[in-house]
Amino acid sequence: MIRSEILKEIAPILNPHLVVCNIGLPSQELHMIDDNERNFYMLGTMGLSSSIGFGLALAQDKPVISIDGDGSVLTNLGTLPTIANNATGNYTLLIIDNGSYGSTGDQPTYAGMKTNLTDVARACGCENVIEVQDKDLGPILQQAIDSDEMTIIVCKCDSGNIKLPVITLDPVVIRHRFMEAVKA
Amino acid sequence: MNIDKKIVDDLVANDVSFVTTVPCKQLAGVIEEVDARENIFHIPSNKEDEGMGLCAGAFMGGKRPAIIMQNTAIGVTINTLATLTQFYRMPLPMIISYRGELREPVACQVEMAVHTKALLAQLNIPTYHFHWQDDVKELDNILKYTFMCNKPVAILTDANFWGGYGDQ
Numbered sequence: 001m002i003r004s005e006i007l008k009e010i011a012p013i014l015n016p017h018l019v020v021c022n023i024g025l026p027s028q029e030l031h032m033i034d035d036n037e038r039n040f041y042m043l044g045t046m047g048l049s050s051s052i053g054f055g056l057a058l059a060q061d062k063p064v065i066s067i068d069g070d071g072s073v074l075t076n077l078g079t080l081p082t083i084a085n086n087a088t089g090n091y092t093l094l095i096i097d098n099g100s101y102g103s104t105g106d107q108p109t110y111a112g113m114k115t116n117l118t119d120v121a122r123a124c125g126c127e128n129v130i131e132v133q134d135k136d137l138g139p140i141l142q143q144a145i146d147s148d149e150m151t152i153i154v155c156k157c158d159s160g161n162i163k164l165p166v167i168t169l170d171p172v173v174i175r176h177r178f179m180e181a182v183k184a
Numbered sequence: 185m186n187i188d189k190k191i192v193d194d195l196v197a198n199d200v201s202f203v204t205t206v207p208c209k210q211l212a213g214v215i216e217e218v219d220a221r222e223n224i225f226h227i228p229s230n231k232e233d234e235g236m237g238l239c240a241g242a243f244m245g246g247k248r249p250a251i252i253m254q255n256t257a258i259g260v261t262i263n264t265l266a267t268l269t270q271f272y273r274m275p276l277p278m279i280i281s282y283r284g285e286l287r288e289p290v291a292c293q294v295e296m297a298v299h300t301k302a303l304l305a306q307l308n309i310p311t312y313h314f315h316w317q318d319d320v321k322e323l324d325n326i327l328k329y330t331f332m333c334n335k336p337v338a339i340l341t342d343a344n345f346w347g348g349y350g351d352q
Contacts, residue, residue, distance in 0.1 A: 002287070040244070040305070043267070043271065044263070044266075044271060045233075045264050045267045046188060046270040047237075047277060048233065048234070048237035048240075048264065048268065051234045051235075051236075051238050051240075052237045052238070052240050052241040052268075053241060054237075055239060055240060055241025055242040055249075056241035056242065056244055057241070057245075057246075058202070058225065058227070058238075058242060058245070059202060059241065059242040059243075060245040072195065076231075076233070076237075078231050079230075079234055080226075081230060082227065082229060082230060082238075086227055099194050116230070161292065171272045172272060172273050175244065175274070178244060179244050179246075181269065182246065183246070
C-alpha cells in the first residue's frame with residue numbers, strides 16, 4: 001500500500017479526532033479524502049508535525065494524532081526524546097514510513113536504508129513503540145487512540161504518490177476552525 | 185530587583201502557562217524559575233524550531249505559550265517563524281539571550297549578534313532590546329502586545345541587562 005491508500009483506510013478512525021498532518025502530499029491527501037475542521041494541515045515547516053501535535057496534546061485532554069513521515073521525523077529527530085520524556089496518554093504519533101521523501105519526488109531516506117525508526121524511538125525513551133505493516137494499521141491505530149498510554153506507530157509501506165492539487169485554504173482559516181474544534 | 189522572578193511573574197500575570205526553553209548561561213536563572221512555578225508547564229526543547237512547534241500546538245490547545253532561547257536560534261528558526269508562527273498568525277513571546285553584545289567574552293557570539301536585529305527586522309518581528317535592568321519594566325506591556333496582535337515578538341536581553349558574566 002502507498003500512503004494515500006493507507007490514509008483512505010484509516011480516515012474513518014481519524015475522523016472524530018484532532019489530527020495534525022504533515023506538510024505536502026500527506027495533508028493534500030487527507031484534505032481530499034476527508035476534509036474537516038478537526039484536521040490541522042501543515043502548509044509549510046517540514047518536520048514539526050510531531051511537535052505541534054504533542055504541544056496540543058499537552059495543552060488539552062482530547063486525543064491527538066500527529067501524522068508524520070520518515071523523512072520529516074529525520075528532519076526533527078530531537079522530537080523523539082522530548083516526546084519520550086514528557087509522555088502524555090492522549091497522544092499518538094503515526095509515522096508513515098515509506099522510506100522516501102514522497103513530496104519531493106521519492107528520493108530515498110536513511111529510514112529506508114540502515115536507520116530503523118522503531119529502534120530510534122525506543123532508544124530515545126519512547127516506551128510504547130509499535131511497528132506495523134500498512135494493511136494491519138487500522139486496529140493498531142484504534143487501539144492506540146483508545147489507550148491511556150502514548151503510542152508511537154511506525155507504519156511500513158510502499159513509496160508512491162498520487163497527483164493532487166495544493167491546499168488553497170487560508171492558513172488562518174485552517175487554524176481558526178481547528179481551534180474551534182479543539183474547544184467544541 | 186530579582187530579574188528572573190520579575191520575568192516569570194510577568195509571564196504568569198499574562199496567563200502564559202506553557203514555556204519551552206533551550207538553555208543559555210545568561211538564562212539559567214529564569215529557566216530555573218520557570219521550572220519551579222506550578223502554574224507553568226515547562227518543557228525543554230532540543231532545538232528552537234521544535235520548541236516553536238510545541239508552542240504552536242499549545243496555543244491551539246488553549247494555552248498561552250512562550251519560548252526562551254539564545255539569539256543564535258534566530259538563524260535556526262527563520263523558516264518556522266515565517267511558515268508556521270506568522271503564516272498561521274500565532275502569538276509567541278520570545279525571551280532571547282542576546283549573546284555577542286557589550287560585555288560578551290566569546291568572540292564567535294558576535295558573529296550572530298551582528299545579524300540578529302537585521303534578521304528580525306527583515307521578518308517584521310517587533311523587537312525590544314533590554315540593556316538596563318529597568319528595561320524589564322516594559323515586559324508586561326510587551327506580553328500584552330504580543331497576545332493582542334498574535335505575532336511572534338522578540339525580547340533581546342543582553343549581557344549588561346543580566347549584569348555581565350562574572351568571572352568568565
